[in-house]
Amino acid sequence: MRQRSGAIAAGLVWGLGAALALSAVPMVRRWRKGQAKPVDMVRGLAAVPKRYLVDVHHAVERRPGAARMHALVAGGTLAGTTLLAAGIVSAFRNNRFYWASVGVFFTTAIAGTWLVRKRRSPQKPSYLSGGKFLWLPYALGAWNVGGSLLALGQIVGAGGVLFSAVPLFLMLVGGAGIVVQVARGPMRHAFSGVTWLAAHSRPERFGGGRSTELRPLDLAAPMLGAMVPSDFGWNILASFDACIECGRCEQHCPAFAAGQRLNPKALVQGLALAARGEEASAYTGSPAPHAPPVAGKGSLSSPVIGVDGMIHPDTLWACTTCRACVEQCPMMIEHVDTIVDLRRAQTLMLGEVRPGAAEALRHLRESAESGGRPLSARADGLAGENVPVLEEGGETDVLLWLGEGAYELRYARTLRALVKLLNMTGVNFAILGEAELDCGDLARRLGDEATFQMLAGEVIDTLGRRRFKRIVTADPHALNVLRNEYPALGGTWEVLHHTALLDELVSAGRLKLDARTLPPVAYHDPCYLARYNGETDAPRRLLAACCSQTVEMERHGRQAMCCGGGGGNPVSDVDVVERIPDLRMQQAAQSGAAIVAVACPGCTAMLEGVPEPRAEVKDIAELVLDAVVAV
Amino acid sequence: MKAIVLLSAGIDPVSGRPAPVGGEVRAIGLARALGAKTLIGLHAGASVPALADYGGYGLKEIICLSGGEHDPVAALAQFLIRASNVSAPDLVLAGTRGCGGADTGLLPYRLAEKLGWPIATGIAAPLEEQPAAGRLALAQARARGAVRPVHVTLPCVVTVSDMAECVPSFVFADKRAVQVRDERAERTPQGEMEEGLLRPYRRRPKLISAARTGGTGGQLLVDPTPEEAAAAIIAHLRSLGVLAAADEASSSKMT
């Protein structure tokens, strides 16, 4: 009996394995309806363990409780179950040490299972989903308790109903539950997650690398962007299934926090449900806040955006492309790529953009400037500073890219400070003057790839006709496009953020600063500098050198919260409950900062737009200029 | 209904880069609002890349009359007369004026004259109630948001107001799908040339009068009862015509 129950248990494991494998078949079949992507699956699969243990865990670890839970339950269950599968070999079955090991693993898993249950009990946190998650701990518990009991019986040599029938029954029930969870429930992430990790669309991200640039679209393709789920790459479809609904994206999404009709988790789940042909009601997490109702139906081949579809259009335009969700996602899902793909179809195939955005895009097409302002007016704010203009065929060391912000009175002040610093230190620099067009960032984030490529082509041509060593810009959005997105279109330059250049000048001793006595200063990281480009240190070094007292907001560095100014959100007439910059300035106030240091024209405009009383907003260049004691 | 939209190769007033003319974009929108089934763009001149943008606003087909730039009215009229033999257009729509050339806004009028068609001008939208076939009821846009109903016999030329809100959205996929077809216009002699000297525009201020604070005296009521005061105000406003008569006021409320 005792011997037999061991063998049955091993058989059960194999049976479970088979059932799981079978459950994956429809999933794989569905994914194959997505677009083919050149992915080296063999190398990808080989890399999975490392990707899982390093990169995924790095993200999971940001919630220590979840990491513990996951390590115990996944580790225990997988190890116990795998070991039990080896029980097919009778030699093992006779070994007490073997059973002791099985018992230890399953007992560990029981502890983990208890933690799984505790997550949603007695009260489910809002960021977590319910539904099948609610009985998942019982299925796991049945399986693991069964396994433990069985092992205990084997060790102590006891048999009987308690140590053979009961454990086997528990394992049978638990196993069936697990099969249901994997085939039709959140546990599918075990399989889809592995697939996605192996076939990730940005493998460069693994091992601490960065890959944030949007990829060019073939403008001759019949379908531009994604209108229906099957327009996505097959691996992207897998990534939707890989979502474990942990809600970290939701917790970090600035639009969600401000009640702006976007919940990245609900978005990914909406896409996954649409792809599976399930109804929206199957989703049990928080919805996109205040989003108007939609039909909530979908299929692989029906439009996913729209009131008849799965996701309301407002959701798309609320995204600031800040990448906070992507940064947080333990499954490394690419929310921003997804949103931009969806926007591309809306913009390029349907012309469905918000009136404000349509106006901006029209200006970009017709006058190469999003406000329809004369290109010659861009440098107006620098008129008193005698900045040379780099003409065609000319040469300089540093080409200063002014960006869209230069038109604003406020940011012109920052640029003046920067120009003064460059003049002080004798840096040989110039601007493009009237030849500087919009870099195309806004068009691209709004999904208008056609206008982006048109502008990028002209800009690359303009830059190609001038000689310079590197480009410096105070606009992280322009920096991101010039540095990361133009290479794919044939333009590669060394591009520096102005804080990096100033930091370089200070460390080279060309600029001497004296920390001024100021009230506490907090640095607000621009998304496109910190998350997109990983630059968080140079600005902080500069601040430390020019202000007596710095503080950090709770969310800073790569975890910083967006100001709300990116991704075309400000021109998209987004319905607002709260304004994102208001939330950010509240966070600044909580940190005790009286001055918020910024390094981006978008952040400056958004944060200064917050009604007073609020902290003063100053660009790092301005703070540095005030602190200069010698050059 | 078959409609032709007259297209010109315009420029953006700020940057000077080639750009579609706002009025012509609105003309496409108005044609759609009028329920035009067939919608063709017509350009007197050889095709230029910027014309494809009109495709983005909803034109599937654009015909360019190469050589027509010498005398656009003649070229367009010839084309339209020829087209009438096959399937006559009911409607020719145009913007109020071009953007980048002489910009006089005279072309649609001349074309209507040449075709012997009536012309309805400054139109913002169709009226809700349409008359029997063969006529069209349109809303002419007037300053301060006012409108004037215009009834016109088909076939006709219609110019679209720059205040019209019927701006179609721009769809890149449609732009790349547009068929721009070159058709040789019959050789026409060079039309009249504008005389004078062409030079960069110098912006001149509009007239302003001398600032003044005082004024001439008028009717004066000292310490009237509120009733007297109100009655005087109402009577005065009525005499100026700014306050509708009581019966008009109630009837205007109903419309």
Add this chain to the structure above:
Amino acid sequence: MSGVRHRRHPRAERAARVVSGRTRPRYDMAGGGADVVAPSGRRRRDPRNERARLLTTGREGRPRLVRAGLSKLAAASIATVSSVSKKIRIENPEFLIAVIPDMIDGRLDRFDRQLLGAARKLADAGGGAVVVLGARSAPPMHETLGQAGADRVVLTGADGSDPEARVDELVTLLDRLPPRHVLLSESEDGADLARRLAARTGGALAAGVEVLGARQIIRPCGAGRQERASEPASLMTLAPDRIAAWDGAEHEILPLEIENVAPTARNRVQVGALRAADPATMNLGVAPFVVAAGRGVTDFDGFRATVAALHATPGASRVVCDNGDMPRTTQVGASGTVLDAVCYVAFGIAGAPQHLQGLGRVEHVVAVNTDLHAAMVKRAGLAIIADAQHVMPVLCEMLAKERQA
């Protein structure tokens, strides 16, 4: 420069003051009689009455002070009031300049006057006369037209309801004149009519002329990035507010022998009556009828109700906007919105200079104010010295009653 001048003889004035030989002569400032000597023995003077007693009428209606005293005045030295201002007559013009004004509602508006100003420039450069076509009103209009610079008037019959009939009539009349230049306004109606005329006659049109002289006109073209300077064209439209209205002496309208044309309807295009937009949501700068609140208003809900009842667009003074009682977009004044309204009603607004500047080209002002001396009262065509706060509710009530009736 006002035409009133005072003629004074300081020595005579002094002499006239000497009244009595008392040590301290007296005058009564408020009294109407001669200087008096006070009980104290001091001279008691009333300088105001001293002046009044010596005042008579001088030349051209100026006040004249006769220091020697009026009683000594010879009747002959009283100047006869004369100078009837002379009208300018152009009897045998070298050529004609035709002007076709819009004359919306039969009135000559600012643009029409500018048109006549431009026509005068062209006419006066060579002894021409200005002919107005289209004044459909009775003779009293002649005076206004003459003041605006017209020499002849041709009455036309067709109105704008059938634009083609109107063009037919004008083309015939112009053929009969024929003028050297025809001028219209680049306004909504003028622009349309000018183009219809050009298309019908096949002539050229200089549209939207911004600079006009006898030898040269300049008009923008090329998307407003270029301009074309040329000789004045035979048919021109004038951009609004570019050429000053005639501010010289009145012209006399002389009769013009011309056979009138009976317009025949074509009925291909029919233009109906104007339907106005909702004033409540209209942009203040273009609103035709603005009702504004100032310091004298305290109940702003009541004010808004009044504005709504009048079908007007709401406005406010700076103080009211400073206090946040009305949105900043409603501020009227040099530092707010400058109005272009036909009528402006000011409730409780005294009329600071900056506020009055915001009235820009407002034609008619109604002031309701407690201060008789307020600048707004001086500016008003109808001024009511009363508490705006009491008048508004009654006004509302009356309008509501009318509506019910």
Add this chain to the structure above:
Amino acid sequence: MSANIEALFKPLRIRNITIRNRVMSTSHAPGYGKDGKPQERYQLYHAEKAKGGIGLTMFGGSSSVAHDSPATPWNQVSVVDDSVIPYFQQFADRVHGHGAKLMIQITHMGRRTRWDTDAWLPVIGPSPRREPASRSMPKEMEIEDINRVVKAFADAARRCKEGGLDGLEISGAHGHLLDQFWSPSVNHRVDGYGGSLEHRMRFGIEVLSAIREAVGEDFVVGMRMSGNELLTNGLSQEDCIAIASEYATRGLVDFVNVVGGQARDEMSHAVSLPNMAFPVAPFLHLASAIRREADVPVFHAQRIMDVATAARAVAEGHVDMVAMTRAHIADPHIVNKLAAGRADDIRQCIGAGYCIDRIYVGGDALCLQNAATGREATMPHDVTPTTGPKCKIIIVGGGVAGLEAARVSALRGHDVVLFERENETGGQVNLAAKAGWREALTGIVRWLDAQVRKLGVDVRTGTEATAEMVRIEKPDVVIVATGGAAWRGEVEGADLVHTTADVLSGAVNPAGSVLLYDEMGQHNAASVGEVMATRGCLVEMATHDRLIAQEVGTTNQPVHLRELYKHGVIMTPNMELREVVREGNRLVAVLRNTMTEEEEERLVDHVVVECGTLPREALYMELKEASTNHGQTDIPALLNGVTQPAVANLKNGEYALFRIGDAVAGRNIHAALYDALRLCKDF
């Protein structure tokens, strides 16, 4: 904020220079010149505007090119020899250091100056016609004089260029030699320089041609001129447009700087420097008309005080550069505040004309509402926080002295409480502003009040402070700014008269006949006379001075006189009020002629007097004994700009006491503000 504002921030390129924005200050004579040179005070005054973001500042109104146009009368700049060049260089460096451009006005004033100063040379002009304003009768210029002056202009222009200035304008406005030639009201010559407009323009053409030859192509040369002399027989608007167009077409000028009117007598002087009685930008239409016809940039100043009007003038294209000259005297940091979105912090010029009125009596230009202007070396425009200990400062009185003391103290970082017994701050200025066209005075209070509240001062209006209330606050410093109370003077029967303050406050509302007696010669009596006359009173205004409103400056007094004449007020100078007695229900006022001592009477319904104010000092006296300094301000410390010793050496529980403004002695708004700023900036 108006959408036009951006238009102000558009750079303007003229010849070889780019001006960073469209806001400028025109050349004027602040009276800061010293020995004919623009020295430190003059330079700092303009450098402050440059620091404040202005695009172009022009200095040296009426800088002279020749000895017979002396620089002495208004402490102007003399460009007659090379000794001025180093000063120009230093000046230019200072202004360029802040990114602004610097230009000068050079001129020959012709008959519009005095012969009885340094060189005692006769004044010259195109024709011997006396100018009422300068009271000078010129010598008719001979051809040699013309050639000499033309050369003098050219030499002076060369000096300006060598001095590193960015450009210059010659003046043909305000009746200088250039427009003396243009104007048929002055020029009666029969040679080639007189007669037709073409001939009258010749002198200017020769001057400008000689200047261009002297300075070469890389130097901006402009011209200031009138857009309409508003004078019978003067230059009409058409004449002025013709002159501007002709000079522009000939390429002689790179800009024209347009003014309205001229300044050859008292009223026209007041009109050309319009004060608060005038509408905003009264002559913009003249500049606009020239801008329409002449193809050169147009500059224009004249009562453009608020940024909205300035922005509108530029945005609508009426002018290319908008000059806010007096506006910058009130606040030299207009542009920076505007660019920083702090338009509400701009201290807006109210058009009091105090600056200009001072220089016409030989003084230096000072701002009625900004005591730092013209004192940049000693007084801060930006008050910086103290590095010393923070004090508790109690200020009693919310008039302008108290408000300024509160503002400055709060900016220094102190804890400030302000008591005001009325329900609103402003004190006597509120009263003064009730008089006719003086309403704009409220602007002074409005700005101070808003600043004080923004800075978090604890403003307790409707609270009359007592010594006890002050002590409870445990102050370190107490400043008494309780102002003054109107005085009835020493006339016999003073109990029968009212003061002007009684009339303005509404305490009395005289009707019938009124004798208004003015002992001060200031604005108060004249404006109250106007107020009463507009209310229908029969007013006679008597004063012991030689003139009505004798102490009021040249841009304001004519407006008072105009209004008084207009309203039929009888003006009786050289009379002293001796006695008032009741006779029946009327009053008899006894006046004595100050020259002949003859007495006469007026039988009137009311007598109103203006005899100034006496300090309200009761609270000060009560607090004085317990204070460490017995209420005395240490004058050397005050003058040397160091912290008052009483404040520097304060011990716990003690307080120092000061009094400022009219609470010390009745003076004016500027004195009150200067008292406060000077004292509090060092706390």
